[in-house]
Amino acid sequence: xxxxxxxxxxxxxxxxxxxxxxxxxxxxxxxxxxxxxxxxxxxxxxxxxxxxxxxxxxxxxxxxxxxxxxxxxxxxxxxxxxxxxxxxxxxxxxxxxxxxxxxxxxxxxxxxxxxxxxxxxxxx
Amino acid sequence: xxxxxxxxxxxxxxxxxxxxxxxxxxxxxxxxxxxxxxxxxxxxxxxxxxxxxxxxxxxxxxxxxxxxxxxxxxxxxxxxxxxxxxxxxxxxxxxxxxxxxxxxxxxxxxxxxxxxxxxxxxxxxxxxxxxxxxxxxxxxxxxxxxxxxxxxxxxxxxxxxxxxxxxxxxxxxxxxxxxxxxxxxxxxxxxxxxxxxxxxxxxxxxxxxxxxxxxxxxxxxxxxxxxxxxxxxxxxxxxxxxxxxxxxxxxxxxxxxxxxxxxxxxxxxxxxxxxxxxxxxxxxxxxxxxxxxxxxxxxxxxxxxxxxxxxxxxxxxxxxxxxxxxxxxxxxxxxxxxxxxxxxxx
Numbered sequence: 001x002x003x004x005x006x007x008x009x010x011x012x013x014x015x016x017x018x019x020x021x022x023x024x025x026x027x028x029x030x031x032x033x034x035x036x037x038x039x040x041x042x043x044x045x046x047x048x049x050x051x052x053x054x055x056x057x058x059x060x061x062x063x064x065x066x067x068x069x070x071x072x073x074x075x076x077x078x079x080x081x082x083x084x085x086x087x088x089x090x091x092x093x094x095x096x097x098x099x100x101x102x103x104x105x106x107x108x109x110x111x112x113x114x115x116x117x118x119x120x121x122x123x124x
Numbered sequence: 125x126x127x128x129x130x131x132x133x134x135x136x137x138x139x140x141x142x143x144x145x146x147x148x149x150x151x152x153x154x155x156x157x158x159x160x161x162x163x164x165x166x167x168x169x170x171x172x173x174x175x176x177x178x179x180x181x182x183x184x185x186x187x188x189x190x191x192x193x194x195x196x197x198x199x200x201x202x203x204x205x206x207x208x209x210x211x212x213x214x215x216x217x218x219x220x221x222x223x224x225x226x227x228x229x230x231x232x233x234x235x236x237x238x239x240x241x242x243x244x245x246x247x248x249x250x251x252x253x254x255x256x257x258x259x260x261x262x263x264x265x266x267x268x269x270x271x272x273x274x275x276x277x278x279x280x281x282x283x284x285x286x287x288x289x290x291x292x293x294x295x296x297x298x299x300x301x302x303x304x305x306x307x308x309x310x311x312x313x314x315x316x317x318x319x320x321x322x323x324x325x326x327x328x329x330x331x332x333x334x335x336x337x338x339x340x341x342x343x344x345x346x347x348x349x350x351x352x353x354x355x356x357x358x359x360x361x362x363x364x365x366x367x368x369x370x371x372x373x374x375x376x377x378x379x380x381x382x383x384x385x386x387x388x389x390x391x392x393x394x395x396x397x398x399x400x401x402x403x404x405x406x407x408x409x410x411x412x413x414x415x416x417x418x419x420x421x422x423x424x425x426x427x428x429x430x431x432x433x434x435x436x437x438x439x440x441x442x443x444x445x446x447x448x449x450x451x452x453x454x455x456x457x458x459x460x461x462x463x464x465x466x467x468x469x470x
Contacts, residue, residue, distance in 0.1 A: 026424045026456030029188070030377040038327065038380025053424060110459040115279070116186035118378050119324065 028054035028086070028108040030116055040121040044095035048074065050104055055085030060107035063090050068099050085109070097124040185279030186378055187318035188371070189335060190420045191451050193429045194396040195365030197335040198286040198314035200241040200274045202454040202463045205231040212433065212445035221257070226250045227265075235455075235465040239274040243290075249301060263298020272314070282318030282333070287311070294344070306348065306358070312339030320378060331375040332368070339363040346405065359402035369394040373422070392420045396431065412440040416447070426452045 034049045035041045048065055058080040065074040074090045081087035088106065103117045182189050182199030189197060193208070208229040216222040229247040236242060245268040253259045272288030289311045297303030318333040343358035350356070372391050376384060399413035418431025433445035455463040 026453070026459070027183075027188075029373065029424075032376075032381060036381040037377060112456070112459065114183070114186070116378055 026054055026108065026110070027112040027114050028052040028056060028106050029114065030104070031086075033102070033118070033120075035120040037118040038120065040123050042123050044092075044122045046092055048090050048092060048102060050088045050102075051084075052086045052088065052106060052108075054108040054110075054112075056080050056088060057107040057109050057111065060113075061088055061105070063088055063102060063104040065090065065092060066101045066103070067095075073100065095122050097122050182284065182316070184277055184282045184284045184316060184318060185320070186374075187282035187316075187320055187333060188373065188422070189284075189316050189318075189333060190369070190392050190394075190422050190427055190429070192335060192367045192369075192394065192396055193418065193420075193431050193447050193449050194398050194414065194416045194433070195335065195367050196288075196312070196314060196337045197367065198272075198274070198284045198316045198337075200235055200239055200272055200286065201233055202235050202241075202458075202465075203233050203452060204454055205229065205449055205451045208447065208449040210433070210445060210447045213443045214441070215443060221253045224252050224254055226252075234462075237465050237468040241272055243270040243272065244268070245270075251301075261300055263300045264296075265301060266292045266294060266297040266303045268292050281321050282316075284314075284316040286314045288314060290339075304348070306343055306345035308344065308358075309342045310339050310363070311342075312337050312363070318374070320374065327379045328375075330379050331371045333371060333374075334369070335367045337363065337365040339365075357405035357407070359405040359407045362401045362403055363399070364401070365396070365398045367394055367396045369420075387421060390422050392422060394418060394420060394431075397436075399436065410439060411437070413437065414440060418447075424453075425457050426450065 029052065030037075031051045031053050033051065034047075035045050048063065050063060061080060062078050063074070064072055067073050073093050073095060075093060076090070078088065078090045081089060088104070099119055099121050101117060101119050103115075105113070105115045107113045182197070182201055189199065191197065191199075191203065191205070208227075208231065210225075210227040210229075212225045212227075214223045214225065227247050227249050229245060231243065231245040233241050233243045247265040249261075249263060249265055251261045268290060270288060270290035272286050274284065274286045276283070276285040278284075289309065291310070292304070292308045294307040295303065295305040314335070314337045316333065316335040320330045322330050339362075341361040341363065343360070346358055348356045348358060370393050372384060372389055372393075376382065376389055394417075396416040396418070397413065398416070399411055401411040402408060413436035415434045415436050416431040417434070418429060420427050420429040427450075429447075429449045429451065431447050433447055435441040435443070453463075457463060
């Protein structure tokens with residue numbers, strides 16, 4: 001068929017593309033964080049929470065928090081929330097005023113990896 | 125794929141030519157219609173510049189690059205643009221009637237390995253004469269195929285580099301469009317760079333990113349002789365493309381969360397530039413190009429983009445066109461089947 005009509009051509013491709021599609025999953029992007037990305041908080045948080053756009057693979061998802069000298073200030077108890085597979089939590093040591101860097105690496109449940117970092121500040 | 129591909133500057137046709145523009149658009153899109161003059165010849169060569177490059181979305185570290193619409197980008201991915209629609213109005217001039225050109229393209233990119241893909245692109249075209257004696261020409265442009273290899277990814281500096289080659293296969297399009305019967309091979313060098321590694325005291329600049337391409341067209345025939353004996357030279361053409369993007373998602377997730385609500389938090393404003401410069405055969409330096417401001421909205425499984433197509437100089441044309449594209453991230457939609465490389469895992 002040399003010149004199928006455009007509608008039929010497009011429809012055919014779409015049907016072929018969607019046929020047999022498994023439940024879709026995808027790259028996990030950071031949707032929001034607490035403390036918020038780039039924010040300044042007046043009270044030192046006791047926990048960092050990262051909410052992603054996709055559910056995470058707990059065994060391959062991590063987050064670390066560092067102070068301005070590069071010293072790790074989280075407690076290392078990273079976990080995916082049992083009630084929300086897209087929420088990653090880690091407890092924090094008491095944070096004095098300063099700037100803190102969050103570094104995360106996650107893998108969505110379909111094994112797509114993503115990574116990122118950001119800072120937040122604790123006000124004096 | 126994004127680009128889906130188009131990356132061709134719409135070469136400008138002069139007033140006495142039947143088309144004021146040639147689509148700069150989709151991979152395959154070329155408008156080889158009423159080929160007669162050197163300007164048309166220029167167009168033909170230009171249109172091949174980046175051939176079938178289906179533009180891709182991709183990552184470098186924490187930087188997500190969307191698939192650009194008019195310039196090819198440096199990624200290797202499983203993706204599909206369907207459809208890409210372009211509209212170019214051409215005013216009447218020098219006795220030629222005004223026309224409106226519609227292009228509908230599909231671009232598909234499939235990874236063979238993690239760093240190597242193949243790309244194919246096809247464009248359906250409709251050119252309507254809007255003046256007295258209305259007429260319409262419809263058909264497919266020549267088929268474009270290509271391949272790209274991702275050479276380098278530097279995650280901390282959000283940098284990528286790749287090489288690729290495209291081929292417009294002569295004679296595969298509809299004769300009603302007057303497609304070229306010779307092929308054009310177009311090797312290219314592609315890059316992407318995010319500015320996320322700028323100092324933290326420049327927060328509002330960090331969401332910026334650029335992607336670009338440098339390519340050269342090598343036609344397989346140096347000239348074409350028409351039935352009437354007219355000779356048209358087919359020059360080598362240097363293609364340059366650049367896309368400047370500002371990523372709202374990057375701003376929100378990596379710099380500062382301004383609380384921008386949906387759907388605006390997934391938007392990426394951008395400006396693309398696409399230029400074609402013949403380098404020999406009597407057309408040296410006759411650059412044509414387009415400037416394309418627009419916006420891409422990217423979500424988990426697909427993106428939607430719209431851009432204006434503004435001629436960069438009088439040689440390119442005088443009318444503003446438009447392009448719109450729906451682009452699917454097949455690797456996200458079908459990660460276990462058609463969305464993964466044929467060899468070598470994810």
